[in-house]
Amino acid sequence: MSKYWLPKTLRSRRGILFTFLTASIATALVVGIVSVPSLVEAKKNKLRTEVHPGELDDYYGFFSGGHSGEVRVLGLPSMRLLKRIAVFNVDTGSGWGITNESKAMMGGMIVGDTHHCHGSYKDGTYDGKYLWVNDKANNRLARIRLDLMETDSIIKIPHVQGTHGTFPQRYPQTDWVVVNSEFRTPVDNEGKGNFEDPSTYGGVHTIVDAHKMEVIAQVIVPCNLDLAGTDYQGKYSFATSYNSEGGATISQMLARDRDWLVVFNWDAIKQALKKGSYKVVDGVKMLDGKPGTGLAIYIPIPKNPHGVNISPDGKYAIASGKVSPTASVIAIDKLADAFAGKIKPKDCIVAEPQIGLGPLHTTFDGRGNAYTSLFIDSQIVKWNIQKAIDLYQHPKEGDTAVVDRLDIHYQVGHTMASMAETKEADGKFLVSLNKISKDRFLNVGPLKPENDQLVDISGKKMRLIEDEPSYVEPHDCIIVRRDLVEPHVLDRAVMDEHPLAVHKNAIERDGNKVTVHLTANAPVYGMQKVEVNEGDEVTFIVTNHDEIPDLSHGFCISEYNINFVVGPFQTKSVTFTADKPGMYWIYCTNFCHALHLEMRLRLLVKAKA
């Protein structure tokens, strides 16, 4: 991918700016404009949170978009919305779901429910190449190219419903992505036989090849699988299960006092695949992961656990039960003994501190503290992991691992700190993704914004900085240092390598199939007029020949319900039936030039005799 990158000389502008800033602060200090105490104070609990006009943010935030089906890119700390990446939804701004290329990926579906987006890793931190996101509605997994911030692949996860927790391998690099099915379903779901009986249903842990975007295998377990995580050694993946009961109603799912954290052993899975210990269902290798098979162990976790997150030092997995006021700390270095049968799965639990009501998700500051979202208490609770472990071994009356509590507004689902899902967790900012936020913003009707609150966690006490309204419904996010993501400027190679790229304007006819090869180069399309017959199946292939990095052209056919955008050097296509005779203006929808309004051509559809 390196050949698409900007030359170093252009990229170093940020470096030059930084040097300039450092130098000016030094000068300011000498002449007394910036006082030393203010700099010291800044070191305490007052992070830079304002981003002034012309300045750039320090972090990219990638937020899932819930049932909007998209992914959003925000800048932090400003929390400004920078981009909406269409994934499982139709977006007329970009033409996602309208072009042939995107429609082929979407497989005829226009509904999606994105919950968890996570980046690709190298050696425990982000490599800035890809982002994966789940679709809980239609059971798909999408990959987004971070260099273009566009969806690049969508695959169907077979045999499952409620595709939920999704996590890439963190070490040594992302070769696998695991995806959990939150709902238990019949594996052969054809409406035949005993499909009414829930005891025959299974949960599925799907392993996807991160490079080829193909399902490698599926591990079937008796329980449901909710959130997902992976370790920092490339050995295990984790899944919470709140329905260990195998129930089909809410009361059945709440029957037991403890459910499970299921840990999958990747070496054991690889060996089972090698030995052929699987059955093939619809071309997919399906392994049996029930207790006793050695592929997974089941650690008992208090009632109906939801989140599982791995501490940035790689030592602990932390899971919490929605209906228990506790978080369970699992020592990852004990898992090998549990798999070997030397200790019981429950002996991997090294702490279970009481932290508050409705604990869901946990994030980290890289300084040994955990921050757990409390849905019922509407709080973020900060607690010290080592202290919790010490108190579990030697309880002390009245002592607690809790360090601080912050009221948020109001019900919090996920919470995520800057770089917290990497070994480079930097403990600066935390986002609390709140729901049901009632009165925090002007009333805009029943579907009100959610409230993503920004919190400064650089000091001992948490400090609420900002409310940020968001459209339905970010569940989760990751916060990535900006130097780890460098979107590319497309260059001519993109055009040269595209099999459909248009170099010469032409109209080809094959029976009633018409292919129009069209260039766009501000402020003109390569042809001023295209003539077809009523009933023709028409394909327009459009290549943008402009070289300026932000010079995108639109392609809208009046009355034909078609609009998409094509970026510099990109090629996109669309196919439709010319079923409306007459003259229709095709025009550029994306402002590109002083003569943008003149950038149009005529589509002449000749009526059948």
Ligand code: CUK
């Ligand atoms: S789930 Cu939404 S608050 Cu899908 Cu990650 Cu926990």
Ligand code: CUA
């Ligand atoms: Cu091209 Cu506007």
Ligand code: CA
């Ligand atoms: Ca349960």
